[in-house]
Amino acid sequence: xxxxxxxxxxxxxxxxxxxxxxxxxxxxxxxxxxxxxxxxxxxxxxxxxxxxxxxxxxxxxxxxxxxxxxxxxxxxxxxxxxxxxxxxxxxxxxxxxxxxxxxxxxxxxxxxxxxxxxxxxxxxxxxxxxxxxxxxxxxxxxxxxxxxxxxxxxxxxxxxxxxxxxxxxxxxxxxxxxxxxxxxxxxxxxxxxxxxxxxxxxxxxxxxxxxxxxxxxxxxxxxxxxxxxxxxxxxxxxxxxxxxxxxxxxxxxxxxxxxxxxxxxxxxxxxxxxxxxxxxxxxxxxxxxxx
Amino acid sequence: xxxxxxxxxxxxxxxxxxxxxxxxxxxxxxxxxxxxxxxxxxxxxxxxxxxxxxxxxxxxxxxxxxxxxxxxxxxxxxxxxxxxxxxxxxxxxxxxxxxxxxxxxxxxxxxxxxxxxxxxxxxxxxxxxxxxxxxxxxxxxxxxxxxxxxxxxxxxxxxxxxxxxxxxxxxxxxxxxxxxxxxxxxxxxxxxxxxxxxxxxxxxxxxxxxxxxxxxxxxxxxxxxxxxxxxxxxxxxxxxxxxxxxxxxxxxxxxxxxxxxxxxxxxxxxxxxxxxxxxxxxxxxxxxxxxxxxxxxxxxxxxxxxxxxxxxxxxxxxxxxxxxx
Numbered sequence: 106x107x108x109x110x111x112x113x114x115x116x117x118x119x120x121x122x123x124x125x126x127x128x129x130x131x132x133x134x135x136x137x138x139x140x141x142x143x144x145x146x147x148x149x150x151x152x153x154x155x156x157x158x159x160x161x162x163x164x165x166x167x168x169x170x171x172x173x174x175x176x177x178x179x180x181x182x183x184x185x186x187x188x189x190x191x192x193x194x195x196x197x198x199x200x201x202x203x204x205x206x207x208x209x210x211x212x213x214x215x216x217x218x219x220x221x222x223x224x225x226x227x228x229x230x231x232x233x234x235x236x237x238x239x240x241x242x243x244x245x246x247x248x249x250x251x252x253x254x255x256x257x258x259x260x261x262x263x264x265x266x267x268x269x270x271x272x273x274x275x276x277x278x279x280x281x282x283x284x285x286x287x288x289x290x291x292x293x294x295x296x297x298x299x300x301x302x303x304x305x306x307x308x309x310x311x312x313x314x315x316x317x318x319x320x321x322x323x324x325x326x327x328x329x330x331x332x333x334x335x336x337x338x339x340x341x342x343x344x345x346x347x348x349x350x351x352x353x354x355x356x357x358x359x360x361x362x363x364x365x366x367x368x369x370x371x372x373x374x375x376x377x378x379x380x381x382x383x384x385x386x387x388x389x390x391x392x393x394x395x396x
Numbered sequence: 397x398x399x400x401x402x403x404x405x406x407x408x409x410x411x412x413x414x415x416x417x418x419x420x421x422x423x424x425x426x427x428x429x430x431x432x433x434x435x436x437x438x439x440x441x442x443x444x445x446x447x448x449x450x451x452x453x454x455x456x457x458x459x460x461x462x463x464x465x466x467x468x469x470x471x472x473x474x475x476x477x478x479x480x481x482x483x484x485x486x487x488x489x490x491x492x493x494x495x496x497x498x499x500x501x502x503x504x505x506x507x508x509x510x511x512x513x514x515x516x517x518x519x520x521x522x523x524x525x526x527x528x529x530x531x532x533x534x535x536x537x538x539x540x541x542x543x544x545x546x547x548x549x550x551x552x553x554x555x556x557x558x559x560x561x562x563x564x565x566x567x568x569x570x571x572x573x574x575x576x577x578x579x580x581x582x583x584x585x586x587x588x589x590x591x592x593x594x595x596x597x598x599x600x601x602x603x604x605x606x607x608x609x610x611x612x613x614x615x616x617x618x619x620x621x622x623x624x625x626x627x628x629x630x631x632x633x634x635x636x637x638x639x640x641x642x643x644x645x646x647x648x649x650x651x652x653x654x655x656x657x658x659x660x661x662x663x664x665x666x667x668x669x670x671x672x673x674x675x676x677x678x679x680x681x682x683x684x685x686x687x688x689x690x691x692x693x694x695x696x697x698x699x700x701x702x703x704x705x706x707x708x709x710x711x712x713x714x715x716x717x718x719x720x721x
Contacts, residue, residue, distance in 0.1 A: 140503065140506075174441055187681065188687075191687040191688075192686055192687055192690070195690045196687075197503065198450060198690075199643075199686045199690035200686075201506070202639065202640065202682065202686055203448065203682070203683050203687070203691075204641045204685040205636050205640070205683035206640065206678075206679040206680075206683045207673055207679065207683060207685070209636070209678070209679040210675075210679035210680060210683070213673075213676045213679065214676055217673060217676065246561045283638040295580055300444055310647065323673065324632070328510070331507060331510070332511070335504075335507055340711050355569050366518075366521075366522045367513065367518060367522060368512075369518055373511035373512075373514055374515075376507065376508075377496070377508055377511055377512075379497045380496065380497065380504050380507065384499075384504060
């Protein structure tokens, strides 16, 4: 029982990180039909921005906001202007190929220009354990959960309670109508790219102390994000959150109780099963057919 | 085919035949690798370029084919039989994989195949009793035909080139048959194809399965070429690479895979000076190409030739316009 609680908490923490990445992924899909195959590398990179800032002498509390700012600039603004915008007119496929190339580019750049070795990354809180009902829970997991919940809460408030957020939702649901209603559609799309950049930067800060900052981190994280997004529902923010959490918990439980060799296989089998029987995702709505 | 096309193809074929006489063993290894990867890329081009389905599993099919041949030949099975088994097995798996994915929206096939590739990698790595796990399989023998051994680089290259020629001709023939027309119909306008009485689902599935089968045959040559296979070679990276090959060469062009595979195999060697940076350059080149010419190198060639012939005809066209009312 105690070990189950332990696994659940660490699973929830992993899942919360997956959820942040998956939410950004679905936001991009909803507003600009961008399937970002570089999403995993987007999570890998901000950690290196922060490490670079720290190498320049900045303390962590200063380096972290610098890293987030650089992510917004590079992974938000530049990504949209340089990669996505010129290619939207060609349809989904060229952009898919381009983001695959981008993932290769980011991975190799981090390897060649920073380091091919895993880099230690400062944790948000000192790693101590708390005893709850006989279970040992690490403060890191709790901190990750807290940050993720606050982030998702803030995003929820932004999307549902502000005029800006509702304009963004309108843009996602029906860009033509949104434009007629006077919503600056282009700017709303840009905002979703900025939000995605912030989400991946936060995810990067949360995940890097656990996995260490390494150029190849994006592969598993990206796969987890796609899987979470599809399990939950490609066109729903709450679906992506649920998908991420389910995935994180299952990942930890299956590693402990089933087979650590095949822990990577469980999410993929669930992915295929979901696509087979509930292609709109567990929480998604059926996407209308576009011809 | 245009006269330019026939000339270019003949020249390329002659170069492919005489080239090994001017190359060292490593050079011959590289062009053999080109021939092998081209087969896989032709298969993917069928799936992607003609039937319009994004598959990220071609690398996995190459892997399944390679392991099939390695395991069967080491168990004493003749090469020809193992070769055929690799193709048939991949065709069957491709059929089963495409069946569910094609019931739903098209981009789901990309994700199903992505998951499939990772699953295949996990099985190859974990099932040590069968695949040797991370140690891979060593000492795969090259086949002999009618007493002629292909163990040396040059004969093996001709064997690969011959197989490529036969498979390419078969694909060419298929694309000109009603089947091939149906594949193109699927890509251009699936709803119209359906209203013309084409069973779109079956044809899409067929294109996917045949593409997978060609991937398997490519793997069947890959194993004896490198003579040592391990799971890492067939992870997601190879599938992405094959996808980039098809796109860079020009998806939907028959010779696109030939050009794309050539770029992908030779580029790292030409850019030895750039050492580790070549992947960065390659990635940037692909992104630039996608932004300016998503139809690939052959699309670019076609565009340039069209522009050239248009400027030739520009004067008469002007006159014709002037003569009008």
